[in-house]
Amino acid sequence: MESNKDIYILAIESSCDETAAAVVKNGRTILSNVISSQIALHTIYGGVVPEIASRKHIEKINQVINQALDEAKVALDDIDAIGVTYGPGLVGALLVGVAEAKAIAFARKIPLVGVHHIEGHISANYIENKELEPPFICLVVSGGHTHLVVVNDYGKYEVIGKTRDDAAGEAFDKVARAIGLGYPGGPKIDKISKEGNPYAIKFPVAKVEGAPLDFSFSGLKSAVLNHINMCQMKNIEINTADIAASFQQAVVEALVSRGMEACEMYGMKKFAIAGGVASNSAIRQAFAKECEERNISFYYPSPIFCTDNGAMIGVAAYYEYINGVTHGYDLNAVPGLKLGERI
Ligand code: KG4
Ligand code: ZN
Numbered sequence: 001m002e003s004n005k006d007i008y009i010l011a012i013e014s015s016c017d018e019t020a021a022a023v024v025k026n027g028r029t030i031l032s033n034v035i036s037s038q039i040a041l042h043t044i045y046g047g048v049v050p051e052i053a054s055r056k057h058i059e060k061i062n063q064v065i066n067q068a069l070d071e072a073k074v075a076l077d078d079i080d081a082i083g084v085t086y087g088p089g090l091v092g093a094l095l096v097g098v099a100e101a102k103a104i105a106f107a108r109k110i111p112l113v114g115v116h117h118i119e120g121h122i123s124a125n126y127i128e129n130k131e132l133e134p135p136f137i138c139l140v141v142s143g144g145h146t147h148l149v150v151v152n153d154y155g156k157y158e159v160i161g162k163t164r165d166d167a168a169g170e171a172f173d174k175v176a177r178a179i180g181l182g183y184p185g186g187p188k189i190d191k192i193s194k195e196g197n198p199y200a201i202k203f204p205v206a207k208v209e210g211a212p213l214d215f216s217f218s219g220l221k222s223a224v225l226n227h228i229n230m231c232q233m234k235n236i237e238i239n240t241a242d243i244a245a246s247f248q249q250a251v252v253e254a255l256v257s258r259g260m261e262a263c264e265m266y267g268m269k270k271f272a273i274a275g276g277v278a279s280n281s282a283i284r285q286a287f288a289k290e291c292e293e294r295n296i297s298f299y300y301p302s303p304i305f306c307t308d309n310g311a312m313i314g315v316a317a318y319y320e321y322i323n324g325v326t327h328g329y330d331l332n333a334v335p336g337l338k339l340g341e342r343i
Pocket of ligand 2: 117121142143275276307308
């Protein structure tokens with residue numbers, strides 16, 4: 001590899017309900033980040049319908065890639081490697097991105113780099129924090145994942161805590177549905193909570209026996225449902241904003257306590273958050289305060305880089321590429337790909 005040459009990665013993300021592509025220069029400069037969201041399409045069903053997601057990806061993918069190249073003012077000839085999410089995610093959705101990336105890599109004779117979706121989320125922190133280097137601890141909170149991770153180096157991850165049941169985003173989405181806010185629940189709970197009292201109802205913050213860094217959100221979700229049932233039975237008016245704010249407060253407490261405990265246990269002075277739920281304003285505020293009190297540097301991506309996007313995949317692909325990790329044309333979608341695993 002020539003040492004002073006700029007490296008351009010074209011990255012593709014299609015693991016769930018966003019068709020996304022980006023061009024990333026030298027790992028941390030985002031030249032374009034195009035996201036075609038399917039949220040409106042899935043809203044009427046109250047959640048993502050896998051087959052609809054796959055069909056929409058196939059319709060949109062070339063358009064999104066063309067736009068990403070145009071906005072970056074580069075041609076396929078300028079691209080050094082193709083990065084693509086190959087897991088975890090919905091298999092049919094992943095296959096669209098993987099097949100597209102393989103086709104481009106094959107046609108242009110350029111390297112193919114399969115990226116772990118969650119490693120992409122973590123890497124989103126490198127975009128706006130140019131000084132951030134591993135090691136650090138990252139809390140990944142998305143629709144499907146809640147993981148506490150030690151980022152030992154680029155591409156070297158150690159999971160030190162995870163959810164035993166629902167992911168944080170899943171809890172937001174389910175509670176939002178229960179209180180009639182609809183899908184996707186996270187941003188709606190975030191917004192309405194600003195009008196509610198976070199201490200109006202004391203919801204439980206579950207601890208996992210013998211695993212201080214693990215999470216459990218299913219009890220919290222049930223507690224919210226029980227509260228609503230109790231109000232209905234006793235003819236007490238349901239205050240949606242108070243329920244939302246109190247639920248959100250319980251999630252904040254669970255995340256902050258484990259996050260700070262992890263920093264303490266590992267003697268780490270750098271802490272980052274990532275994933276769709278990391279764009280939650282109460283979560284960001286609480287971590288900023290707690291980290292400041294402990295003299296820990298706190299990192300978080302802008303909301304556009306928290307939810308699914310191609311830029312984060314391009315960043316992760318860059319570090320894989322410069323470390324010599326590439327894939328063959330037999331790359332397949334791996335819906336249950338584990339963090340740190342290389343297939
Ligand atoms: O990372 P992401 O876009 O997709 C996955 O990889 O899962 O995360 C989507 C999740 C959804 O559950 C959504 O409700 C949640 O992130 N989310 C939020 C907020 N914005 C998105 N949760 C809480 N507050 C938000 N502001
Ligand atoms: Zn995601």
